[in-house]
Amino acid sequence: MAQSKTILVLNGPNxxxxxxxxxxxxxxxxxxxxxxxxxxxASDAGYEIDFRQSNSEGELVxxxxxxxxxxxxxxxxAGAYTHTSIALHDAVKAISTPVVELHIxxxxxxxxxxxxxxxxxxxxxxxxxxxxxxxTLALQALIxxxx
Ligand code: CA2
Numbered sequence: 001m002a003q004s005k006t007i008l009v010l011n012g013p014n015x016x017x018x019x020x021x022x023x024x025x026x027x028x029x030x031x032x033x034x035x036x037x038x039x040x041x042a043s044d045a046g047y048e049i050d051f052r053q054s055n056s057e058g059e060l061v062x063x064x065x066x067x068x069x070x071x072x073x074x075x076x077x078a079g080a081y082t083h084t085s086i087a088l089h090d091a092v093k094a095i096s097t098p099v100v101e102l103h104i105x106x107x108x109x110x111x112x113x114x115x116x117x118x119x120x121x122x123x124x125x126x127x128x129x130x131x132x133x134x135x136t137l138a139l140q141a142l143i144x145x146x147x
């Protein structure tokens with residue numbers, strides 16, 4: 001990761017399946033489509049994107065640690081780990097790089113177990129419910145915060 005103008009966009013478990021199942025909830029765009037959306041948005045704003053996905057909690061923790069020196073900000077869709085992972089909360093707290101939590105769906109309008117975010121209190125803010133536009137809205141918020 002090269003730091004100066006790099007924003008890390010992190011994706012957690014099952015998001016590799018985007019566009020393949022549950023289109024009513026998550027839309028029909030794939031994760032590659034989301035990567036292109038993010039790259040185009042960021043490059044217009046003078047930034048570059050390091051776009052990653054992992055199904056492994058430990059790998060996400062390691063990538064957050066690397067963001068301390070490798071990125072100016074992180075847009076993070078932690079998937080279901082949002083609701084369960086103290087390790088990811090601690091990793092966000094452990095770095096000084098600002099992190100925005102994001103979700104494609106409106107987690108607050110879904111099952112009760114999705115209403116609680118363990119991540120949110122460690123992040124600078126949360127964006128949810130705007131489909132894949134949540135990614136570009138998170139980038140907008142992050143870039144505004146960094147400037
Ligand atoms: O709305 C979001 O972005 C979520 O982070 C997505 C997670 C879910 O556990 C969170 O509560 C909200 C699930 C990601 C699974 O993505 C899939 C995509 C297509 C088909 C199946 C799963």
